[in-house]
Amino acid sequence: MSTLYWAGQYAAVLSGYYVLMFLWPSIVFRRHLRKKDKLYRFSFCLTVQIVLINTVILGLGLFHVLNRWIVILIFYGVPFLSCLRGVSREDVSRQADHIYRVAAGACGIRSLFHRGIKALFMGLRKLCKRVWGVVRPRLGEYVIFSVLLIYGMIYFSYSAFQDYSYGFGDLYVHHSWIQGLVNGKIFSNGIYPEGMHCFIYCMHTLFGIRIYSILLFLAGVHVVAFLISVYGLLREVFHSRYIPLFALTLFLVLDLMSVNAVYAMSRLQFSIPQEFGLFAQFVCAKYLVRYLKSEHRPFFRGRSSRYVWDENLFMFTAALTASIVTHYYVTIMAFLLCASFAIVFLKKVLTVKRFLPLAAAVLCGLLIAVTPILAARVSGIPFERSMSWAMGVINHTDPEEEATFNQEIYSEIEDRGAAEKIFQMGYCEVYGEERGRHLVLLTAVSAVLWLIYRMGAWILERYFRKRSDRNCFDAHLAIVLASVLFMVVYASGAVGLPQLIAGSRLCAVEQMLLVAVMAMPADLLFSALGLFCREVFRQCLAVAGVAGIYITAQVCGVLHGPLYIELTRYNASVMVTQTIIDRLPKNSYTIVSTTDELYQTIQHGYHEEWLTFLSNSQRKSYKLPTEYVFLYVEKKPLSYAQVHLFHSPSWLASENHIPLFSGIEDGVSQCPEIVSSQISEEMAGEELEMQTNLWDMYKELENRTILESKAYEWCRRFSELYPYEWRIAYEDENFVCYYFKQHSGAPYNLALGYEDSGR
Structure with missing residues (x-):
């Protein structure tokens, strides 16, 4: 009986999450999203909705009018008015005529009901036909991707179905802050990013789902957003569309070699702000890359304002804002990840026509996110005490971080160079010495392969007059650089640098970056196969590759263990x-x-x-x-x-x-x-x-x-x-x-x- 109850609660959280996060913005902004690709629609709903909800709830709180009835009026009223806007007079007249005929007895209720059911089935049939038309050409890819997402949801939700208590101490604090929103008070314990709290508050208020159930199950549902966002970025990084599936498979099945790594992965099953916002850094990097790769021909919109519009830059701004309103650590990670791509594409970044709009986008993102915080600070609300904890981490004075610092190994390498310290206190501590050496070697090999390709493409173009896309693998180098940069931040205490982010909080993202590096040689192989192999063969090869990774992990005993x-x-x-x-x-x-x-x-x-x-x-x-x-x-x-x-x-x-x-x-x-x-x-x-x-x-x-x-x-x-x-x-x-x-x-x-x- 208890399993059925919690399954029902999980279904309620899943349904409420989908409606609020994706269906609501898809209705309200349908004109903007109509001709956009699937990943753009996904990213738009994910980032814009979180920013919108955060801004609305905090705005109501600042004016002391935050209550459930106003929230219900706004979030039910806006899509209703949006739907009315798309209804023509002919549709209204037709429906009024049906109602009149039923009232006059000219048409029975059964006939009207039958007509409605028929229209519903026709609509569903049309929708299924459209979906099948999209899925059919790449059926193998969609099947693999769906299986990976379902596997991830099961893995990160499994604990919640075995133990129904909050699995992490911070959840009690976040529950109390959400309860503060229910009582009409924002920043109830001081100023802190409220993006996740506002979203959960809206789910609770709009659909009546218990806060306890939302906090228990939301992470297992929202992890899909993290995985799809990573997939979206890797689609920009890899030349072959199938390699991101290999990277996701490695991330989901490969075992972990340290307590910190298991801790970071276990955090993905908890509904806490940093993990709720982890997707934002990948969306941020994805649209930065698209902005830098595009021809950059911004067009003007509006008859009177004539403002410049660039969709990629808009999504970059939305993702940056979403990172700030969910957790400041996510913003730092987004900066590190985007900086890696900016270094690789530095020539494009520094052009005036790209740099100025990019700088303006960053300022806009900061302004949108910081305005409610500044207003709250002016009104006399202090910062939450976790800011002091963050400063303790930066200055290496936090007791928890000191407890996890391996002083024994550090004393042995204290007199060695920075590279050795990063290797020992970073790669070896997180992945063990043997796997750490393999990862460093693979990182170097991926960088060398990129260099060989660039030199080969230059030689072909210079001496044989054969044109080739010299830049198609440049994003490989950015991921390699990001993986090294994140590891430097992890081991910054060993090399005397400020600890920008608590090391244990970085491991899940570092794991994702390293498995992407591991998949880079396969990208070169699939790109070569694309020159003379048909698409169907590559799809079959991708299915075999994903299955092979999983089977190899099982046979070799490197399948990941349970989370805690x-x-x-x-x-x-x-x-x-x-x-x-x-x-x-x-x-x-x-x-x-x-x-x-x-x-x-x-x-x-x-x-x-x-x-x-x-x-x-x-x-x-x-x-x-x-x-x-x-x-x-x-x-x-x-x-x-x-x-x-x-x-x-x-x-x-x-x-x-x-x-x-x-x-x-x-x-x-x-x-x-x-x-x-x-x-x-x-x-x-x-x-x-x-x-x-x-x-x-x-x-x-x-x-x-x-x-x-x-x-x-x-x-x-x-x-x-x-x-x-x-x-x-x-x-x-x-x-x-x-x-x-x-x-x-x-x-x-x-x-x-x-x-x-x-x-």
């Missing part, structure tokens, strides 16, 4: 909470538990911390004035935020990643096993070790065991006092949920330490 989450709750507690929400009236109950249930019950009921509850129960009087009180006790307290890997069939993931976590002190588990302890009467008599941050008292296993033991003892004593009111809502070997019902006007006194413990 930071486990914080038993599935039973999630499902019991959901049942309470579904069955009981709003705000008629209080759940007493550790912090995690707080976010699932927001907008539905009340929550009380066990720490607060046990402390207040020592007073003379303590009451919770709701009709129902539920008390959650972990009979086997779990090791909070433990590394918990999902368990999957062998076709999806191997066991390769598990040995990487063998040195973690808090323990590692793989579903369905969980690292836990056991409550006892002796532990209930122990004293809790106080922490500065109360949440930390839940994280340390011994402290959590003492707390849950005390909670169980309180429940036992209360059940002895009120045996007829005491009930068990759910119980298994790990978790139990007690509850009692009371009159909200005369609640029980929960202070069991005193004699007057009656009503």
